[in-house]
Amino acid sequence: MKWLLLIGLFLFSSLEADTSKNNNPSSIKTKDLQKVLYLSYEELPSRVLKGEIFKITIKSLSTTNNFTDIIYDLSDSYGLKLLNDFPSRKIGDRYYYETFYFLVTSKKARLPDFTATLIDYNDKEYKKTTIKGNELNVVALNPKREFANILANSFSLINYKTTSYDNKHNIIIFVATAINCDIASLKLNNVYKQGIESIDESYTKSKITYYAIVDKKMENLSFSYFNVGSNKFSFINIPIILDDDSVTTQSDLKPKDLSRERLKMGIATTVALVSFIIILWRKKYIYLIFIILPLSYVIYIGIPSKDICIKEGSNIHLLPVLNGTIFETIEKSYYLKKEGEVQNWTKVQLKNKKIGWVKNEDICSY
Numbered sequence: 001m002k003w004l005l006l007i008g009l010f011l012f013s014s015l016e017a018d019t020s021k022n023n024n025p026s027s028i029k030t031k032d033l034q035k036v037l038y039l040s041y042e043e044l045p046s047r048v049l050k051g052e053i054f055k056i057t058i059k060s061l062s063t064t065n066n067f068t069d070i071i072y073d074l075s076d077s078y079g080l081k082l083l084n085d086f087p088s089r090k091i092g093d094r095y096y097y098e099t100f101y102f103l104v105t106s107k108k109a110r111l112p113d114f115t116a117t118l119i120d121y122n123d124k125e126y127k128k129t130t131i132k133g134n135e136l137n138v139v140a141l142n143p144k145r146e147f148a149n150i151l152a153n154s155f156s157l158i159n160y161k162t163t164s165y166d167n168k169h170n171i172i173i174f175v176a177t178a179i180n181c182d183i184a185s186l187k188l189n190n191v192y193k194q195g196i197e198s199i200d201e202s203y204t205k206s207k208i209t210y211y212a213i214v215d216k217k218m219e220n221l222s223f224s225y226f227n228v229g230s231n232k233f234s235f236i237n238i239p240i241i242l243d244d245d246s247v248t249t250q251s252d253l254k255p256k257d258l259s260r261e262r263l264k265m266g267i268a269t270t271v272a273l274v275s276f277i278i279i280l281w282r283k284k285y286i287y288l289i290f291i292i293l294p295l296s297y298v299i300y301i302g303i304p305s306k307d308i309c310i311k312e313g314s315n316i317h318l319l320p321v322l323n324g325t326i327f328e329t330i331e332k333s334y335y336l337k338k339e340g341e342v343q344n345w346t347k348v349q350l351k352n353k354k355i356g357w358v359k360n361e362d363i364c365s366y
Contacts, residue, residue, distance in 0.1 A: 079109030
């Protein structure tokens, strides 16, 4: 009899647990939610390169039109950096094409699991849909020393300029654009100093203004990048020509070339002297005009550059751009020679003969 009683108690407890489970609102809710969204990959890359930007497109098919949006949750990925929080969307006849951009940051990487949720007009809930991510075939490059750490579909110079930096070095400023490139990772070899002056980052098209300080003996600045489209290394070559003013960047860093001015002063002085001799000889004072004009020019050219007062704590910038490189900070106010100006910046010559830029707001008002 005891064993019959034990069997009865066991059957009763099992029935009660099953009834409790079926009466659980969350269990019923999950079971009854309708699946109306289906996901698939448009295309998966057969391989990716470490440092490469690539895209993944998800095809989303909904069996209902009564929705406002599809939102995505990405999880369980590694070795990747998501570059767009919201996908780039294109709407086709039947599918939503959702494109995500990723940067490969490691030698091992896995695509995330994409979980999509449909947002209904009337706040009706539907079952979430998940498409699992895959491990990627990541290839790491083995480049030569001239590689500038850039992988891109294209990398192009817009312009460049070279000027003297100090007695031992020249400074090269160049502006470049790139397609599908982590342009902030640019790094050159065999240079004294380097850095970013300004940058416009985008996972599609980006732009950078970069400077490199090199030895005066260097005749060309050459570096390579990996062209993802052609699957090979491509070279960029910048000739170092100090007197080339046919190209410009955002500023004119070159100090005034006084040699030509001295030649002009010499010619003007000679003309004035010859005119003076003619006046004494011919006693024709009408020729005084030939003295006044060249002498006025000599006086104008001979006026020394204006010295301006720089406030204490002011920063001297390499280029007249916001958030640009600061290579010196003024510890106390003193005067520097003014070399030129552009917009809200003034070009100055430091006591060590280097050229820099200071914001107009950092110039003394008196």
